[in-house]
Amino acid sequence: MWTNEYTAVSPLSAQAIWAALKALHEGRLTYEGADTFVLHGPFAKGSRVSVTPVGQDTFEATIVDVVDNVTYADETSFGDTKLLFRHTLVPVADGTQVTHRLEISGSSAAExxxxxxxxxxGDFDTSMARLFEQARELANLD
Structure with a gap:
């Protein structure tokens, strides 16, 4: 397995960040540099999501974990290689700590x-900063 993660703290509440994260993955929110999402079904475990990264072809992911205000994860399979993307939100003294993690697994993961x-x-830091900006705007905290 190969993993990488990025963690940052926002002064915003977990609920405010979750609202932006959910809106993004439901396809109701987009911003410069963000992947485009089309949700097929409810925002729930087992639903499919079409994901189009900027400048790339669309692929299908499946939501594998959702706990409101706590975690969202989706998984994509390319043959025997699986990509798991997870956002985890943890309240901390000065706001909310958010971790965006990528796990690549399967027999070819080492290569x-x-x-x-x-x-x-590589852009998890920029992507998270933009997510925080969108969360602030959605919460009208300009």
Whole structure:
């Protein structure tokens, strides 16, 4: 397995960040640099999501974990290689700690992970900063 994660703290509440994260993955929110999502069904475990990264082809993911205000995860399979993306929100004294984690697993993960993983997760810091900006705007905290 290959993994990478990025963690940051926002002064916003978990509920405010969750609202933006959910809106993004439901396809109701988009912003510069964000993947485009089309949700097929409810925002719940087992639903499919079409994901179109900027400048790339669309692929299908399946929501594998959802706990409101706590965690969201979806998984995509390319042959025997699986990509699991997870956002975890934890309230802390000065706001909310958010971790965005990528796990690449499968028989080819040792070969694919070191090359593909950094390409996918290299913008997690920028992506999270933009998510926080959107959460602030949605919460009208300008």
């Amino acid at each position: 694919v992970g070191p090359e593909l993983g950094p390409q996918i997760s």
